[in-house]
Amino acid sequence: MALIKWDKTGAELAELIRSDRTRHLIVVSHLPDRTDLNLDAGYLARETEGWGDVVLITSGPVSYGLKDALPEGSDVYGNGARVYRAAAGDRPAGDPTRFVLPSTRGEVGRKAEELLDIFFGLPVDQAVLEQAATGPVPLVAGPDIRSGTVTGFLGAGELAWVRLEDGSPATVAQPDLVPGVRLDWLLARGQKVSGPVDPVSWRMDLSGSLVRLPNAQSHYGWGKVVLCLVEAVDGDRACLEVLPGDKIRISREDVTSNELDALEDLLTAGAVVAARLGQEKGVRKLSLREVDDDEVVEPAPAVIEGGLPWLLPGRDLLPPSQEELEQPADTADPKALVSGTEGPGEPAARSGTALKSVLRELDAARAEIRRLRAEEEERLGKDQVIERLRNELAGTHAALVEAGSELSELRALNRKTQERLLKAQKRVREAERPRPAAMYPRVFAANEDQFRHELHLQWTERVQASEKARYPLAEPALGPKFLRSYFGHPPELRLKALRALVDLLTGRAERMGTRDVHPLRRGRGAGEQQWVREGDGAGYWRMSVEGDTPASRRIHYLVLGNRRIELHELVPHEVMEP
Known part of the structure; x- marks a missing residue:
């Protein structure tokens, strides 16, 4: 036996692992809903046939039972796999090797080879050597690392074409890197890339160039x-x-x-x-509500070493255009596109076009016509049959051309509709963002009344309805400098100050790193004394309004003895005293 699809319990599998085996055992777990991340158990079984066995389980009750029956940290779960040693001398079977777990699609093939390296790196029982029909223990060949240049892209970024240094063509497949993201979002034309190249399919594996990003x-x-x-x-x-x-x-x-x-x-x-x-x-x-129009957006990282940022503002993932579907690339050599079984330079059928099924219908129609032609030639004259069938073929071809044209028009309409929808949704989202303070109408003559009115309005917009009871707005005291400093700033800065004040007066600011709440000290060192007000001894505090942007603003305030907040002044970043 080579591949065993396990249909028993996890405890019974643990018994097999610990049994007096003479051959090493690989246990592979599959996720039922993520087939793209699962190791190829059939491939592993073929590679180890005659040398060991492969057991395939589904992550779930079996893996839970296996975890309960084995020592901690020696089980198999999810989409991972592990080799369990055979019995050797005085050592019983079941010693686990390290756990192998693919985390991306691009790692699946490499992790399978890593598992085989572990398997064939273990000592083999003499009886197994004698019984194996393949002779000596096979060696897992290392990958053929090649370098090249990205020359173009197929269609809607499904494939990238690479010209290797020796002039040979290779391809990079989108599913092997970042699922759902176009390759022309990740790679640039002219970019130098390197990785293992399969000698049969001429597929280049760039998983080794993926940038290891944290959370x-x-x-x-x-x-x-x-x-x-x-x-x-x-x-x-x-x-x-x-x-x-x-x-x-x-x-x-x-x-x-x-x-x-x-x-x-x-x-x-x-x-x-x-x-x-x-x-x-x-x-x-x-x-998405707490983003101002003028705020700096952090650039997205590159996913491939030396590649492009994987996201750009205003670049949405639209359905492929008709031109993308019909034209494999605009600069690459058409001979570079190779199929999974063709060698370099051989022509390959274009894949991924929406008209492919229509063309297959046309081929089927031609085959049917050829069959009918043979039958009719026996009963009618050859010229008459050919003429009739030519008319039928012309009619079929015209219908297919008309259907293809209609399909192209529908695709273009779908893309334009999607673009209009995304633009309309963007306008609606922008309308939901907090308004500049200048848009709040002047409804009170006194500055204090107007400020408290604007503060309350900002609280109603900034705090969600479901959280208003949890985050009520505390009523602040106003120092003699505050109103003059507040209304002395332009509307966009008053808006940002209002947002920061809502965070402060609802008790959320201290938990928000961007607000950078800290005592206002007499010097820049952390050990310097805090400024305090003469008379009541209230301490001065300082809070960020805009982050670390140039000429950014800060709010100075005091915490009174009854824990009430008194707003002192809205100041530029460089002001470091009351």
Whole structure:
């Protein structure tokens, strides 16, 4: 036996692992809903046939039972695999080797070879050597590393064409890198790349050039405005991808404060949007509402070493255009496109075009005509049959051409509709963002009344309806300098100050790294004394309004004895005293 599809319990598998075996055993686990990340158990079984056995399980009850029956850290789960040693001398069977787990599609093939390296690196029982029909223990050949230059892309970024240094062609497949992201978003024409090249399919593996990115908060930091790709929208929930594979779910309240708005009217899968990365009680959050038009958006990282940023503002993931489907590339040599079984330089059928099925129908029609021609020639004159069949073929061809033209028009209409929808949704989302203070009408003659009115309006917009009871707005005291400093700034800065004040007066600012709340000290050192007011001894504090932008503003305030906040002054960044 070589491949065993396990249909028993995890405890019974543990017994097999610990049994007095003379051959090493590979246990492979598959995820039922992520077939793209699963190791090829059949391939592993063929490579180890005669030398060992491969057991295939489905992650779930079997893997849970296996975990309970084996020592901690020696089980197999998810889409991982492990080699368990055979019995040798006084050592019983079942000693585990290291756990092998592909984390991306591009790693699946490489991890399979890594598993084989582990397997064939173990000592083999003499009886197994004598029984194996393949002779000596096979050696796993190392990959053929080649270098080349990206010369073009196929269609909607499904394939990239690479001209190797010796002039041979190779391809890079989109599913092998970042699922769902076009290769022309990741690679640039003229970019130098290198990786193993399969000698049969001439497919280049660039998984070794993938940049190992941490999670979003480690890469960007809390409070930053980052680009996200909308992966899916479902009812009042949406899933946004901040980094490849790092996704955060959002709700309607993260996009709009209007309870009548539907999230599907504001977001569409494939849109690239800007959102603020934050956290609430340890849970990551993305807010599209808390982004000002003039805020700096953090650049997205490159996913491939030396490649392009994987997301750009305003570049949405649209359906492929008709030109992309019909033209493999605009600069690459057509001979560079090779199929999975052809050698270099051989012509290959274009794949991925929407008219492929139509062409197959045409071929089938031609075959049927040829069959009918043979039958009719026996009964009628050859010339008469040929003429009739030619007319039938012409009619069929005309119908197919008309269908292809209609399909092309529908594709173009779909793309234009998608573009209009994304633009309309962007305008609606921008309308949901907080308005500049100048847009608040002057409804009070006194500056204090007007300020408190604007502050309350900003609280109603900034705090979601479901959280208003949890985050009430505290009533601040106003120092003699505050109103003059507040109304002395332009509307856009007053808006940012209002947003910061809402965070402060709802008790959220101290938990937000972007607000940088700290004592106002007499010097720049952390050990310097805090400024205090004579008379009541209240301490001065300092809070960021705009982050570290040039000429950024800070709010100085005091915490009174009853914990009430007194707003002191809105000042430029360089002002370091009351």
